[in-house]
Amino acid sequence: MDPTFQSAELPPYRAIMVVDMKNFSGEKGRDHARITESIPMILGNAFHRCGCAQLWSESRFHGTTGDGYFVGFDTRWTPFLLNPVLSALQDELEYQNRVHGGDGPIRMRVSLTAGPMTDSGLNSLSDGSGDTRIEAHRMLDGKAVRAALADSSSATCVAAIVSEQVYRDVVLSGYSGDDPGLYVDVGVEVKTYEGKAYLRVPKPSGDVLRSGLTGPGDAAEAPGEAAPPATPPAEAQGERSRAAPRYVGVETAQGSVGTVVTGEGNTVNSGGGNQFNGVEITGTGPTVLGTNRGPAPSEE
Structure with a gap:
């Protein structure tokens, strides 16, 4: 029998958070190692900052992506990854940028989803494997979350994108304590992946603050401008x-x-x-005389 059609044990459900540093490739090569090592430190500080130190210490698996980091958690902790961790990460990055400075502020995109992923309990290289992990990385590369940072000023350090399942199970159900109005639905199309997700920006600024979050392809009129009237056939x-x-x-x-x-x-x-x-004449209009041009008649 073809093994493709044989049943297999379903891996446990885990929540996964993936972060990616904006403009990592723009940093000097000599600084890449230092920045790569600092990312998990910043994440750990954010968890400690908001009282979630235990959650960080009980992560199921974790590892670097070079310009980012991924961490897997028991799904029961998923609400806390949204609130208060996202806001705490914004605060921690503001602190790091203010104290350490550097060539430019550290800003991060964050994706969060949940689903079946391998988990040996030993943080092995294969832990976190599965379609859920791919979804997390595809969402992180989506146009919407990239634009959320690009359209913001440096005051916005975090732009997060949350899967539809997490939004439904954690936000709409009330477990995160977040107002659903803080999330904006967007489409994600990256490579072969296509799905729906939700944007969350803890501290909006720049064009995002002025115009709000919009998904790719959304037609938003400029402030104060009305759409031109349609031309009839x-x-x-x-x-x-x-x-x-x-x-x-x-x-x-x-x-x-x-x-x-x-x-x-x-x-x-x-x-x-x-x-x-001639062209249309409105009001009293100009006076057009004949070939034998004389004085224009006076207006009454």
């Missing part, structure tokens, strides 16, 4: 012109044959006189 324009011509009439007549002014596109037989086909 040519057939409708023709019917409107036939039904109610904008202007047709004689403005001034001199002698036996005068000047005829028509709306744009109209045709009038003026006999042997002068014909002028």
